[in-house]
Amino acid sequence: MTDVTIRNVTKRYGALTVIPQLSFKIEDGEFVVLVGPSGCGKSTLLRMLAGLEEISGGDLLMGTEVINERPAKERDMAIVFQNYALYPHMTVAENMGFALKLRKRPRAEIDERVDKAAAILGLGKLLDRYPRALSGGQRQRVAMGRAIVRDPQVFLFDEPLSNLDAKLRVQMRAEIKALHQRLKITTVYVTHDQIEAMTMADKIVVMNEGRVEQMGTPLELYDRPANIFVAGFIGSPSMNFLPATVTTASSPVLKTPEGVELPIDAPQGLAGRAEVTYGIRPEHLQLGESGIPAEVVVVEPTGSETQLYVTVGGREVVAVLRDRVDVRPGQQIWLTPKAGCAHLFDPATGARITG
Amino acid sequence: MAISSRTNRTTRKLLWTLFWCVLAFVYLFPYTWMVLTGFRHGVDTISMPPRFIFEPTLAGFRHLFEVTGFQKYIINSAVVTILSVVLVIGVSAPAAYALAQISKRGGALLVAILVARIIPGIAIGVPVYLLATRLHQLDTYQALVIINVAVNIPFAIWLMRSFFMEVHPTLREAAISDGCSEWQVFTKIMLPLVLGGMLATSVFVFIAVWNEFLFALILTTSVSPTAPLAMLGFRTQYGVQWDAVGAAAFLVSTPVIVFAFIMQRYLVQGLTMGSVK
Numbered sequence: 289m290t291d292v293t294i295r296n297v298t299k300r301y302g303a304l305t306v307i308p309q310l311s312f313k314i315e316d317g318e319f320v321v322l323v324g325p326s327g328c329g330k331s332t333l334l335r336m337l338a339g340l341e342e343i344s345g346g347d348l349l350m351g352t353e354v355i356n357e358r359p360a361k362e363r364d365m366a367i368v369f370q371n372y373a374l375y376p377h378m379t380v381a382e383n384m385g386f387a388l389k390l391r392k393r394p395r396a397e398i399d400e401r402v403d404k405a406a407a408i409l410g411l412g413k414l415l416d417r418y419p420r421a422l423s424g425g426q427r428q429r430v431a432m433g434r435a436i437v438r439d440p441q442v443f444l445f446d447e448p449l450s451n452l453d454a455k456l457r458v459q460m461r462a463e464i465k466a467l468h469q470r471l472k473i474t475t476v477y478v479t480h481d482q483i484e485a486m487t488m489a490d491k492i493v494v495m496n497e498g499r500v501e502q503m504g505t506p507l508e509l510y511d512r513p514a515n516i517f518v519a520g521f522i523g524s525p526s527m528n529f530l531p532a533t534v535t536t537a538s539s540p541v542l543k544t545p546e547g548v549e550l551p552i553d554a555p556q557g558l559a560g561r562a563e564v565t566y567g568i569r570p571e572h573l574q575l576g577e578s579g580i581p582a583e584v585v586v587v588e589p590t591g592s593e594t595q596l597y598v599t600v601g602g603r604e605v606v607a608v609l610r611d612r613v614d615v616r617p618g619q620q621i622w623l624t625p626k627a628g629c630a631h632l633f634d635p636a637t638g639a640r641i642t643g
Numbered sequence: 644m645a646i647s648s649r650t651n652r653t654t655r656k657l658l659w660t661l662f663w664c665v666l667a668f669v670y671l672f673p674y675t676w677m678v679l680t681g682f683r684h685g686v687d688t689i690s691m692p693p694r695f696i697f698e699p700t701l702a703g704f705r706h707l708f709e710v711t712g713f714q715k716y717i718i719n720s721a722v723v724t725i726l727s728v729v730l731v732i733g734v735s736a737p738a739a740y741a742l743a744q745i746s747k748r749g750g751a752l753l754v755a756i757l758v759a760r761i762i763p764g765i766a767i768g769v770p771v772y773l774l775a776t777r778l779h780q781l782d783t784y785q786a787l788v789i790i791n792v793a794v795n796i797p798f799a800i801w802l803m804r805s806f807f808m809e810v811h812p813t814l815r816e817a818a819i820s821d822g823c824s825e826w827q828v829f830t831k832i833m834l835p836l837v838l839g840g841m842l843a844t845s846v847f848v849f850i851a852v853w854n855e856f857l858f859a860l861i862l863t864t865s866v867s868p869t870a871p872l873a874m875l876g877f878r879t880q881y882g883v884q885w886d887a888v889g890a891a892a893f894l895v896s897t898p899v900i901v902f903a904f905i906m907q908r909y910l911v912q913g914l915t916m917g918s919v920k
Contacts, residue, residue, distance in 0.1 A: 340816050361822040373817035377835040387821040434821070 289474055290351045290441045291316040292337065297346035299332055299498070306332055307498035309346070314491075317472045319465070323485040323521070324495035330478045331446055333495075337476060338367045338444050350441065366435035367444040370451060372427045374419040374434075381406075381415040384433045405436040408467070425456045432467070443468075445477040449484065461487060482522050486510070494518050516565060516638040519631060525570045525595070528605045531635065532566045534558050542566055546601030551579055553627050557641040564641060567631035570595070573607035575615075576624030580605075584619045598623070674896070680889030688885040703886030704894075713873055713891060720853060720869040720895075722784055727791040727852045728845050734792070735799035736841060740829050742800065743807035744815050753801065760797040764857045772861050782866045787859060791852045798851075799844050806840030807833060842909035850899050870895045 292314040299307040307329045314320045322330040335341040337348060339360030347354050355363060366387075374383050384405060385398040406412050409429045419427055428448060435443055445464070449457045465488050468475055479485055485492050486506045494501040494509065494517070501521075502514040513519035519527045532542040532550055540558040542550040550566050558564065573580075582598035582605060589595075589612070596607040596615065600623075607623055615621055632641040679697075680688050681704070687697040707713035742749035771790060772781075780786040810833060818828045834841070859869045874891055877884040903910065 335816075338816075338820055340819070360816075360819045361824075365820070367817070367820050369813045369817060371811060371813055373811065373813040375814065375818070375832055386818075390822040390827065434817075438821075 289316055289472065291318075292442060292474060292476070293347075293349040294333070294337075295347045295349065297333070297336065297348065298344045299329070299336065299341070300344040305498065310498065310500060311346075312493060312500060312503055314474060314476060317474055319468050319475045319477065319488060319490045320493060321477045321479060321485040321489035321491075322493050322495055323479055323482055324501075325521075326480060328495040329498040330480075330495050334367075334444050334446050334476060334478045337363075337442070338365055339363045340367075363442075364438075364440050365442040365444055366438045366440040367446065368431045368435050368448045370447040372419075372431040372448075372451075374427055374430055376419055379416050379418055380411060380422070380430050380433075383419070383430055384415075384437045387434070387438045401437050401439075402433075405433045408436065408470070409433050409463075424452050425460060428452060428460055429463075432464070436467075436471070441474065443473050443475040445475065447479055448477075449479070449481075457484075464488065483524060486522065492522075494521060496521075512640070513567075513631065514640055516567070516633045519567050519633070519640075523569055525606045525608065527567045527569050527631070528573075529633075530566045530568075530600065530603060530605070532564050534561050534564060544601045544603070546603075548581060548601040550630075551625055552630055552632070557632065561634075561641070563635050565633040565635045565638075567633060568625050568629065570606040570608040571610075572626040572629035573605075573609075573623045574626065575609065575611075575613055576622045579622045579624035582607075582621055582623050584615050584617050584621060586617060587613075587615060596621075677889055677892050677896075680885055681891075681893045683886060683889070685885045688889070700886070703884075703888075703890035706884065706887045707890050707894070711873060711876060711887070713870070713894070716868060716870040716873040717894065719784070719863075719867050720871075721898075723787045723791065723867070723869055724849060724852045726784070726788045727795065728848050730788065730792045731795045731799050731848045732841060732845050735796055735803055735844070736834070736837075737829060738796075739800045739803035740807045740833055743804045744810070744812060744833070745825070749804070753804065756797045756800055759793075760801075764794065768857065768861050771858065775862055781862060782864045784867050786862045787867060787869070790858045790862065791855055794855075794858075795848045795851055799848055802844045802847065803837065803840060806837040806844075809840075810836050839909045842906050846903055846906045846910055849902055853895075853899055 294313070295311050297307060297310045298305070310329075310333065322333060324330050332341060336343050339355075339358065343356060348356055350363070375386065378386065381402050384402045388398045388401060402415070403412075406415055409432060411426070411429055411433055414422065414426060414430075419430065422430065428451075431448065448464070449460055452460060461484060464477075468488075477484075477488060489506055491503065492506055492509055493503045496517050502509055502518045506522075509518060509522045513522060513527075516529065520529070530544050530550065532544055535541050535543065536558075540552075542552055542564065544550065544566075552566075580600055582600045584596060584598050585604075586597040587594065588597070592610075594609045594611075594613055596609065596613075598605050598607060598621070605623070633639065634641055682699045682701070683694075683697050684700055684702065687694050742753055746752065775781045775786045814832055814836075815828050818832045819825075823831065854871060855869070856871045859872050860875075863869070863872065870891070874888060874895075877888045877891070
């Protein structure tokens with residue numbers, strides 16, 4: 289086990305810069321999730337860590353040692369691919385023991401380590417099967433088994449759950465997390481799914497266009513997003529954003545261009561600003577007697593909650609209510625934001641205003 | 644209504660059957676006629692109208708082995724073909740792997756390689772002959788093997804590259820991450836996966852080299868002529884020895900058919916690789 293430091297790393301393909309400059313540290317034993325939209329550079333970063341892509345600048349460190357020039361096979365990092373990349377001509381046991389066989393470990397040791405990993409992952413009865421005779425979830429487990437057997441310093445996961453169906457994805461999510469809690473191996477996990485990121489990570493790194501937008505624990509990112517991008521990316525359904533102008537009389541008042549007043553409870557940071565972007569998460573809106581006037585467009589009851597699609601001054605807003613409500617499309621309602629849950633952003637830079 | 648549609652179906656079936664029969668006849672008749680020629684007296688072959696019922700004879704085969712020494716030609720063909728196939732596959736497989744999985748500019752290089760295939764053999768006939776003469780390699784196995792290898796490598800690389808491209812690139816990356824060198828990725832991961840394609844390629848190369856005529860004619864005289872050349876000798880000033888020609892053609896074609904038959908499974912598997920997920 290070790291910590292991993294990414295220091296001023298850049299990646300260019302000819303004239304195209306994929307990662308302008310990136311720096312952060314992954315602590316020993318930490319489960320870090322790199323999350324971001326397609327093309328944000330998260331998989332490229334993972335492949336650079338694994339040694340499958342060269343870095344164009346900066347340094348990668350394991351502990352205190354720079355590993356820029358160290359070939360992939362000597363990095364002691366095990367990678368689990370999205371498509372599992374199991375060797376089709378080898379059985380499950382051969383797949384799992386392949387890395388040890390290459391290192392010329394004794395037969396008995398290979399068998400012992402394969403059996404141990406198989407027991408952890410519940411693969412005991414499948415050891416003699418070929419990958420083609422396995423289901424998606426089983427293949428995924430074998431891919432993890434192949435990584436575990438190596439007992440590496442770092443686990444790298446490249447969207448390992450994307451090829452599974454929704455139910456299996458939830459199950460495997462929990463299994464991977466449980467596995468990490470058991471083995472405590474430093475893990476870097478790439479996904480575009482923010483739910484996966486929220487549920488699994490010790491620390492999330494939100495990436496966009498090759499840059500880190502914000503880094504922190506899942507709840508830090510949820511409660512205090514650093515900018516509009518993070519605010520919109522973390523949370524499902526996404527945060528609602530409304531443009532607002534600031535008018536100052538005795539205290540600042542926020543109004544949408546259509547004249548709808550938006551309640552705020554802590555007006556600090558608004559001095560000298562004419563416009564802001566007002567953000568409120570769907571789950572932080574409640575039905576009330578006052579607040580934001582809205583017209584119901586669609587009602588989606590899911591049983592545990594009700595999603596309301598409404599318009600506020602002609603703009604679409606989503607509210608998620610835990611209670612069952614009796615509202616109909618076309619009805620005028622009031623939405624009350626929960627106290628202390630509104631977020632204000634600078635419309636020009638997208639940065640968070642409120643402290 | 645029902646009866647008419649059933650009649651239509653039967654008619655259509657009948658027409659298709661007839662079509663396939665005609666097609667089979669067109670393909671099989673020349674070969675059958677050639678084989679029959681080997682078992683007939685020369686007189687029976689040229690008689691008009693053609694004789695389908697005749698007294699079989701092995702005179703053509705006897706002539707081949709007792710007078711012409713045909714076994715020498717067959718041995719030459721076998722030596723040249725086996726060596727060429729082994730060398731072509733041995734050189735092309737790593738090249739095809741590199742072009743498919745490692746090189747980022749494989750496509751451009753591949754076009755350059757394929758140009759070698761476009762040049763007609765006859766155009767390089769004279770230079771090849773002069774080269775072989777200067778190097779004192781005329782009428783040797785190695786001269787024939789080298790030219791056959793050179794001629795067939797572009798095709799083999801091109802065909803095998805497509806098989807290597809079917810293998811998902813993450814397999815190579817997984818293997819490298821597991822600790823494989825590039826050569827180990829090739830031997831331990833890639834080769835087992837493209838074995839079918841490799842055997843299919845070797846069938847094509849085998850057929851091409853076994854049937855090769857032009858360079859055998861240019862480069863050999865008495866020591867290393869191959870079986871197709873032997874056929875030339877049956878056209879004498881007294882006429883064509885049809886029985887010997889038929890027998891020789893039968894013997895020359897048999898190894899190709901047997902080899903292709905044995906490899907049939909791999910041929911199909913190789914040529915349809917990746918088409919069914």
